[in-house]
Amino acid sequence: xxxxxxxxxxxxxxxxxxxxxxxAQDMNHNSMYWYRQDPGMGLRLIYYSASEGxxxxxxxxxxxxxxRLNKREFSLRLESAAPSQTSxxxxxxxxxxxxxxxxxxxxxxxxxxVL
Amino acid sequence: QQQVxxxxxxxxxxxxxxxxxxxxxxxxxxxxxxxxxxFPGKGPALLIAIRPDVSEKKEGRFxxxxxxxxxxxxxxxxxxxxxxxxxxxCAASKGGNEKLTFxxxxxxxIIP
Numbered sequence: 001x002x003x004x005x006x007x008x009x010x011x012x013x014x015x016x017x018x019x020x021x022x023x024a025q026d027m028n029h030n031s032m033y034w035y036r037q038d039p040g041m042g043l044r045l046i047y048y049s050a051s052e053g054x055x056x057x058x059x060x061x062x063x064x065x066x067x068r069l070n071k072r073e074f075s076l077r078l079e080s081a082a083p084s085q086t087s088x089x090x091x092x093x094x095x096x097x098x099x100x101x102x103x104x105x106x107x108x109x110x111x112x113x114v115l
Numbered sequence: 116q117q118q119v120x121x122x123x124x125x126x127x128x129x130x131x132x133x134x135x136x137x138x139x140x141x142x143x144x145x146x147x148x149x150x151x152x153x154f155p156g157k158g159p160a161l162l163i164a165i166r167p168d169v170s171e172k173k174e175g176r177f178x179x180x181x182x183x184x185x186x187x188x189x190x191x192x193x194x195x196x197x198x199x200x201x202x203x204x205c206a207a208s209k210g211g212n213e214k215l216t217f218x219x220x221x222x223x224x225i226i227p
Contacts, residue, residue: 004158035217040124042204042219043159058214090158104151104215106158 002026004107006091012113013081021076021110023091031094032074033058033104034066036087043090049074081114088112118142119207121218128195129226136190136221138205143186145207149215150179150190153202162203163190195225 004025013019025032033048035058045058047066055066063085065077074093078085089110094102120139128134138148149164165172165179165188172179176193192199205218 040219042121043217045214045216048214059216092158103149103161103164104159106160108156108158 004091004093004105006089006107006110008110009108010111012115013078014115015082017081018077018079019081019112020078021089021091021112022073023075023107024073025091025093025105026072027093027095027105028071029093029095029102029105030071031102032068033092033094034064034074034076035090035092035106036060037090037109038087046076046089078112081112083114086112086114118216119205119218121205121221123221124219125222125224127224127226130195130197132195132225134192134195134199134223134225136203136205136223137187138189138207138218139185139187140207141186142207142209144209145216147208148179148181148188149206150177151204151206151217153204153220155201159204192223197225197227199223200225 007022030051034046035043037043044060049055049068052071067075090106092104092106094104122137150162151159152162153159163174163177165181167183178191181188203221206215208215
């Protein structure tokens with residue numbers, strides 16, 4: 001099993017350009033997430049989707065949009081990239097067990113640099 | 116506002132030593148406290164987790180100690196090995212909410 005797959009792994013953008021980060025999971029999980037990781041800041045939630053057809057803002061949603069295309073796929077779009085969005089982006093998925101928070105399974109990350 | 120404070124930022128321990136990483140939280144509604152381990156170039160992976168109805172949980176060489184009154188929890192690694200060198204994140208969530216709040220991470224280095 002591949003688990004959580006993210007593409008691309010690396011991307012360099014110029015300020016103002018747009019791009020979409022793709023994420024797919026093959027574990028039949030209902031919930032999917034996008035986090036960004038910055039030095040000294042830990043992991044911060046950008047958006048999440050508790051189930052197919054629903055999305056909700058996390059801690060740092062400004063400048064991003066998401067689409068839950070189907071149960072497997074959850075994409076993150078930067079409409080007009082800014083240098084402050086230089087980061088490593090992680091997609092994750094989870095499944096609740098008995099109403100309790102489930103384990104998050106992370107992809108290997110997408111390293112984005114905005115010049 | 117940082118809801119989960121993690122320390123230290125980095126830690127160097129000799130092989131066989133017991134590194135301890137501490138986290139403190141503010142929200143008393145938090146009821147799920149996992150630790151994630153991340154190796155360079157990889158995504159974080161769940162290491163061990165605890166709920167506030169117990170004060171300690173062990174899984175192999177890894178132990179979580181939990182102090183509900185102090186709103187603190189910590190990770191201990193017994194007989195540490197160079198292969199334990201990684202970044203460790205504590206996290207917390209409330210009421211079965213799947214939105215985890217992560218600490219800022221601790222970069223652990225175990226030297227031979």
